[in-house]
Amino acid sequence: MIRKLAFFSLLLALFVVVLGAYVRLSDAGLGCPDWPGCYGHLSPHHAKEKILAAHAADTDGPVSMPKAWKEMVHRYLASFLGLLILIVAWLSLRRWRREGVTAAAPLLLVGIVIFQGMLGMWTVTLLLKPAIVTLHLLGGLAVLGTLTWIWMRESGVARHAAGFSLSLLARGALLLLVLQIALGGWVSTNYAALACPDFPTCQNSWLPGMDFENAFHVFRELGRTAEGEILPAAAMTAIHWAHRVGAIIVGAYLLMFAWRLMRYEELRGLALGLAFAVLLQISLGISNVVFSLPLAIAVAHNAVAALLVMLLVGINFRLRGVRAGAHMERIWNERLAA
Known part of the structure; x- marks a missing residue:
C-alpha cells in the first residue's frame, strides 16, 4: 500500500x-x-x-x-x-x-x-x-x-555498489542541478527571461553591462531594489546572464557524469535518460530566448527540470556509495598490505 x-x-x-x-x-x-x-x-x-x-x-x-x-x-x-x-x-x-x-x-x-x-x-x-x-x-x-x-x-x-568517487560525482550533480534550478527560478520570479533577447550573445554582447548587487539581493519586493527603487535593467541582465553561464557549467558536468555512468551496464538506461534530458533542457532554454518565451516551451522547460531532479535522485539511490571513512580505511589497508 x-x-x-x-x-x-x-x-x-x-x-x-x-x-x-x-x-x-x-x-x-x-x-x-x-x-x-x-x-x-x-x-x-x-x-x-x-x-x-x-x-x-x-x-x-x-x-x-x-x-x-x-x-x-x-x-x-x-x-x-x-x-x-x-x-x-x-x-x-x-x-x-x-x-x-x-x-x-x-x-x-x-x-x-x-x-x-x-x-x-x-x-x-x-x-x-x-x-x-x-x-x-x-x-x-x-x-x-x-x-x-x-x-x-x-x-x-536494486542498488549498485558504487565506488566513493562515483557516489561523490552523483551528489555533486544533484547539488549543481538544484543550484541551477534556483537560478532559473530567480530568472522566472524576477521576470528576467527576456532580459537577453538574443542568443548566443546577450544584448549583442558577450559581456553586457550588469548589476549583480541588486540582481541577487534576496530581501526585496518584486521589481524593486532593497531600497525600494525600480530594479534597473542591468540587474535583470545579470540575473539572466548568470543563469546562462550556470547552464553551460551544469550542463557540461551532467553530460560528463552521464558519460561516466555509461561504463556500468546496469546504469546505462539512466545515463542515456540523463544525457537526453540535459540536451532537451538546453534546447528548451535556447528556444525560450529565440521564440520570446512561448508559454508551452516555458512550461516544458520547468517540466524537464523536474524530471532531471527525479532522474538524479534515482541515480543517487541506485548508487549505494561507500562512505568516505570506509573508503579511506580501505585505501590505507591496501597501502599497508602493499
Whole structure:
C-alpha cells in the first residue's frame, strides 16, 4: 500500500509542480489574492462577483475568472497531495512500530510539505516576493525528489555498489542541478527571461553591462531594489546572464557524469535518460530566448527540470556509495598490505 500510494503521490507531485509553473508563467499567481480561499470563499464560482469587479477595475491586472480557477485548481491538487503524503507517513509509522522499518523519509517529507504550504500562503500574502516564490519552487522539487526516493525504496529497486568517487560525482550533480534550478527560478520570479533577447550573445554582447548587487539581493519586493527603487535593467541582465553561464557549467558536468555512468551496464538506461534530458533542457532554454518565451516551451522547460531532479535522485539511490571513512580505511589497508 505504501508503494502504491508513493507512486501515485509521485505522479501527482510532478503534475502539481508543472501546473504551478503554468500558473506562475501565465501570471495567475495572484488570481485569488487571499489564502487559502478565494475572496474568502471555497471556489472562484462562489466569489464570482468580487472577481469580476476586480477585473473590471483593472482589466490588465492579475485577477480574472480564468486566472482564479488556475490558482485554485493548483491549491486543490496541492492539498490533496499533502493528504496523500500524510497517509504515507502514517502507514510508515505503523510499519516502523510493527517491523522496525525506518520512517525517516516519510516524516521528513511531512515537514517539507508543511513548510511548502506556508510558502504557498506567503507567495500570495506577500505579493509574489521573488525569494518566497523561488523557495516555493524549490520546495515543490524537494517534495518530488523525496517521493522519488521513497517510491524506489518501497519498490525494492536494486542498488549498485558504487565506488566513493562515483557516489561523490552523483551528489555533486544533484547539488549543481538544484543550484541551477534556483537560478532559473530567480530568472522566472524576477521576470528576467527576456532580459537577453538574443542568443548566443546577450544584448549583442558577450559581456553586457550588469548589476549583480541588486540582481541577487534576496530581501526585496518584486521589481524593486532593497531600497525600494525600480530594479534597473542591468540587474535583470545579470540575473539572466548568470543563469546562462550556470547552464553551460551544469550542463557540461551532467553530460560528463552521464558519460561516466555509461561504463556500468546496469546504469546505462539512466545515463542515456540523463544525457537526453540535459540536451532537451538546453534546447528548451535556447528556444525560450529565440521564440520570446512561448508559454508551452516555458512550461516544458520547468517540466524537464523536474524530471532531471527525479532522474538524479534515482541515480543517487541506485548508487549505494561507500562512505568516505570506509573508503579511506580501505585505501590505507591496501597501502599497508602493499
